[in-house]
Amino acid sequence: xxxxxxxxxxxxxxxxxxxxxxxxxxxxxxxxxxxxxxxxxxxxxxxxxxxxxxxxxxxxxxxxxxxxxxxxxxxxxxxxxxxxxxxxxxxxxxxxxxxxxxxxxxxxxxxxxxxxxxxxxxxxxxxxxxxxxxxxxxxxxxxxxxxxxxxxxxxxxxxxxxxxxxxxxxxxxxxxxxxxxxxxxxxxxxxxxxxxxxxxxxxxxxxxxxxxxxxxxxxxxxxxxxxxxxxxxxxxxxxxxxxxxxxxxxxxxxxxxxxxxxxxxxxxxxxxxxxxxxxxxxxxxxxxxxxxxxxxxxxxxxxxxxxxxxxxxxxxxxxxxxxxxxxxxxxxxxxxxxxxxxxxxxxxxxxxxxxxxxxxxxxxxxxxxxxxxxxxxxxxxxxxxxxxxxxxxxxxxxxxxxxxxxxxxxxxxxxxxxxxxxxxxxxxxxxxxxxxxxxxxxxxxxxxxxxxxxxxxxxxxxxxxxxxxxxxxxxxxxxxxxxxxxxxxxxxxxxxxxxxxxxxxxxxxxxxxxxxxxxxxxxxxxxxxxxxxxxxxxxxxxxxxxxxxxxxxxxxxxxxxxxxxxxxxxxxxxxxxxxxxxxxxxxxxxxxxxxxxxxxxxxxxxxxxxxxxxxxxxxxxxxxxxxxxxxxxxxxxxxxxxxxxxxxxxxxxxxxxxxxxxxxxxxxxxxxxxxxxxxxxxxxxxxxxxxxxxxxxxxxxxxxxxxxxxxxxxxxxxxxxxxxxxxxxxxxxxxxxxxxxx
Amino acid sequence: xxxxxxxxxxxxxxxxxxxxxxxxxxxxxxxxxxxxxxxxxxxxxxxxxxxxxxxxxxxxxxxxxxxxxxxxxxxxxxxxxxxxxxxxxxxxxxxxxxxxxxxxxxxxxxxxxxxxxxxxxxxxxxxxxxxxxxxxxxxxxxxxxxxxxxxxxxxxxxxxxxxxxxxxxxxxxxxxxxxxxxxxxxxxxxxxxxxxxxxxxxxxxxxxxxxxxxxxxxxxxxxxxxxxxxxx
Numbered sequence: 005x006x007x008x009x010x011x012x013x014x015x016x017x018x019x020x021x022x023x024x025x026x027x028x029x030x031x032x033x034x035x036x037x038x039x040x041x042x043x044x045x046x047x048x049x050x051x052x053x054x055x056x057x058x059x060x061x062x063x064x065x066x067x068x069x070x071x072x073x074x075x076x077x078x079x080x081x082x083x084x085x086x087x088x089x090x091x092x093x094x095x096x097x098x099x100x101x102x103x104x105x106x107x108x109x110x111x112x113x114x115x116x117x118x119x120x121x122x123x124x125x126x127x128x129x130x131x132x133x134x135x136x137x138x139x140x141x142x143x144x145x146x147x148x149x150x151x152x153x154x155x156x157x158x159x160x161x162x163x164x165x166x167x168x169x170x171x172x173x174x175x176x177x178x179x180x181x182x183x184x185x186x187x188x189x190x191x192x193x194x195x196x197x198x199x200x201x202x203x204x205x206x207x208x209x210x211x212x213x214x215x216x217x218x219x220x221x222x223x224x225x226x227x228x229x230x231x232x233x234x235x236x237x238x239x240x241x242x243x244x245x246x247x248x249x250x251x252x253x254x255x256x257x258x259x260x261x262x263x264x265x266x267x268x269x270x271x272x273x274x275x276x277x278x279x280x281x282x283x284x285x286x287x288x289x290x291x292x293x294x295x296x297x298x299x300x301x302x303x304x305x306x307x308x309x310x311x312x313x314x315x316x317x318x319x320x321x322x323x324x325x326x327x328x329x330x331x332x333x334x335x336x337x338x339x340x341x342x343x344x345x346x347x348x349x350x351x352x353x354x355x356x357x358x359x360x361x362x363x364x365x366x367x368x369x370x371x372x373x374x375x376x377x378x379x380x381x382x383x384x385x386x387x388x389x390x391x392x393x394x395x396x397x398x399x400x401x402x403x404x405x406x407x408x409x410x411x412x413x414x415x416x417x418x419x420x421x422x423x424x425x426x427x428x429x430x431x432x433x434x435x436x437x438x439x440x441x442x443x444x445x446x447x448x449x450x451x452x453x454x455x456x457x458x459x460x461x462x463x464x465x466x467x468x469x470x471x472x473x474x475x476x477x478x479x480x481x482x483x484x485x486x487x488x489x490x491x492x493x494x495x496x497x498x499x500x501x502x503x504x505x506x507x508x509x510x511x512x513x514x515x516x517x518x519x520x521x522x523x524x525x526x527x528x529x530x531x532x533x534x535x536x537x538x539x540x541x542x543x544x545x546x547x548x549x550x551x552x553x554x555x556x557x558x559x560x561x562x563x564x565x566x567x568x569x570x571x572x573x574x575x576x577x578x579x580x581x582x583x584x585x586x587x588x589x590x591x592x593x594x595x596x597x598x599x600x601x602x603x604x605x606x607x608x609x610x611x612x613x614x615x616x617x618x619x620x621x622x623x624x625x626x627x628x629x630x631x632x633x634x635x636x637x638x639x640x641x642x643x644x645x646x647x648x649x650x651x652x653x654x655x656x657x658x659x660x661x662x663x664x665x666x667x668x669x670x671x672x673x674x675x676x677x678x679x680x681x682x683x684x685x686x687x688x689x690x691x692x693x694x695x696x697x698x699x700x701x702x703x704x705x706x707x708x709x710x711x712x713x714x715x716x717x718x719x720x721x722x723x724x725x726x727x728x729x730x731x732x733x734x735x736x737x738x739x740x741x742x743x744x745x746x
Numbered sequence: 747x748x749x750x751x752x753x754x755x756x757x758x759x760x761x762x763x764x765x766x767x768x769x770x771x772x773x774x775x776x777x778x779x780x781x782x783x784x785x786x787x788x789x790x791x792x793x794x795x796x797x798x799x800x801x802x803x804x805x806x807x808x809x810x811x812x813x814x815x816x817x818x819x820x821x822x823x824x825x826x827x828x829x830x831x832x833x834x835x836x837x838x839x840x841x842x843x844x845x846x847x848x849x850x851x852x853x854x855x856x857x858x859x860x861x862x863x864x865x866x867x868x869x870x871x872x873x874x875x876x877x878x879x880x881x882x883x884x885x886x887x888x889x890x891x892x893x894x895x896x897x898x899x900x901x902x903x904x905x906x907x908x909x910x911x912x913x914x915x916x917x918x919x920x921x922x923x924x925x926x927x928x929x930x931x932x933x934x935x936x937x938x939x940x941x942x943x944x945x946x947x948x949x950x951x952x953x954x955x956x957x958x959x960x961x962x963x964x965x966x967x968x969x970x971x972x973x974x975x976x977x978x
Contacts, residue, residue, distance in 0.1 A: 137944075146790070146926055181768050291802070382843070382844060382882070383879045384912060386844060387880075391849075396849065396852040396853065396855070396856035397856065399845070399846065399849055399852070400842075400853075403844050407844050459791075465964075558750055589896075644840065645842055648842075648853075650801070650825075650829060651799070651801055651834055652828065652829065652834070652853065652857065653825050653826065653827070653828035653829020653830065653832070653857055654825070654829070654857055658857065724789075737796075737801040737802075738796065738801070738802070
């Protein structure tokens, strides 16, 4: 059909609108293909790594060594391996955790270099090596024994190398892991003995009871409570959500955009359509003609987006596998996601645009040639408005706002979406900031936390005693995990406040606000709990709810904690101190410094800043496209008015004010609704991420972030306005004279 | 002389082709006169109107309106000229469809230093009772009345009418012409009407005929008729 020549000419004439739509589809397909392919690969790699290298089900520390491993393995049909670890403190005060190599559970995988084959060979994690400039073949002197670094490795239980399994932030400058041959570990020290276990049957309780018969379990950590293992699962969920939700949201936005642009195109071409109709063109031929617009846009957008997305898979995989210490065993380009990415825009755009086109073509040739039925239809809102009290400028702006509801909806939705995207980064950072500030400044006043490898009894000269254990409770017919802290009644190093910011004393049972919210537990309610170490059961009655959002924690007086758990009176497992204490290392499981955690957070902020920057750029582009297209539609619809304003003697700035300034209301409105929406979205995103983890990340958004984002959105609006100003100036006064309208 | 056009030339360049729209046009009009410009399509009458209205530029010559050569004005001064001195009436009314009658008139009053009272203007064009209606709810004649109200609300010295009756039936057209002549008398506004309809020229003090961009006839009409008395 000769009319196909019109398509190219129309697209070139209104190129900004079509290029904007294509860019949105590119972003959507790029995100869809890159995230889904990469996340599937990461998940496959993770699964393969966990299966091949025998990820533990739990690890534990027990008072006395187990001497009947083989007997227990047979009795309970499980795999049990004794392991050793030594925390070697480097000259720069960083800790390198030396692990003995295993052969049954949590076996290492070499990421680069070669496996350990002889004595005095060591494999270390790549992030620590990189942070300390430790290349392969470098010699490493550990407690007077020289080791040769033969490669970089990962173990399934240290995919996220955290010093303590309850830590949240890794910091390769301060902490790393290494593996040496089993016998070599004794060359560097006595070390901590712990055990990793993998069950084949659901007999975990029986096994634990057996262990507790004539021994004392000091610590038991299931793999899902071990942040070193489980953090990646939360992030994977996040990545999968981004890969699914974001592209669809962008496509919905693109659908609205294309529908509005196409319906404007159709209205503009009513005369031509009517003429073609009158000449004998069929409805089908005309529908097909106009469907070519979304088809062309979809083909270009999806092809480019999918190609760019595919090119981004490897860098994205490198980032994820680099951030997590994960070997990259398989890189598969899942063709399923490539195909979906290619057809997704068609699935969304074609039906919507088909409806728009069919609706327009319902008019008769005569109606079309007369400009359609609705050319100057006044909608119900406009009709109901009583604007007598306003001056003309305000009246015009209000009428302009109400004139095209789809256009207004597009502007609000587009700005809200771009603002939400912009705020994602800020909300993530603010939430993390809050979590760190809330935990490490407001609540935990100590600077050092020492955890012993066996129960200690008696008084301490310096610091405060504390104990902890993992518990399980049936809440809403579901087994839920949490931690109970036994805290000294007169504790000065842990400070909890209630909702009125009044300090709470440790003479009662206190639960965190996040736990209260998550399980709907109120003051006065009783919770039946079961100690995961020794299966001891008892009931606690909630006396107060503390403003703590960072975990599901119960605080109770230490004396009651010991009594309820059957632990010796005056016993404890931890010492909190404002100052560094001189405690022999062989007595400790871990020594944590608040500064290390804060440093870790600051280290993590850097990639987060890049993430925020990247997302902000994307938000800026989307915002710019939407605002630009809507503004250009406003100009197009007001072409005759602008021309007439010029004839009547309106000055440039008066015309700009009449045509552009009402959009700012939509922009502000779009932004305002985005703020609660993003807080809700980020909260549900964090909930989904941390669903199976023993932490809660509260969704926060600071005033400064809201202001900065607002300024960015306004700048975006101003830029798109400036870009459109030349269009207004190009409108000739003669247009008004030629225009035939009511 | 209120309007004095001297040796005006205007050509449109479209690519390689240059089209002369006006060739050495000379014209004068006194203040308060009604002038009708007649001519077939493409004769240059709209171009001449646009030039006098300050919405198009000339190639050479002078266009003096009320003592000011508007051909020498820059865009900003031309804007002020149109704002303060000129009212336009278009063949297809060019009302803003989503503004009420009252608001459409306000479009012009809004930028006028000393506009006529809005209600008075609407009363004078007979639209007081329709002031809250939207243009599509009015007949063609009523819409053109709104257009006239919009043009006169700012008390222009010069009223330029581009085929003001071109889209109207006989009765409505006569009513509009009557209204224009009333405006001319009441406010002593100089009026220029361009039209195909030679009958309309009988209401004018001056009749100018254009052909191929040149003035073929410029006569003073000694026998001016009222709008009610003309027929076509």
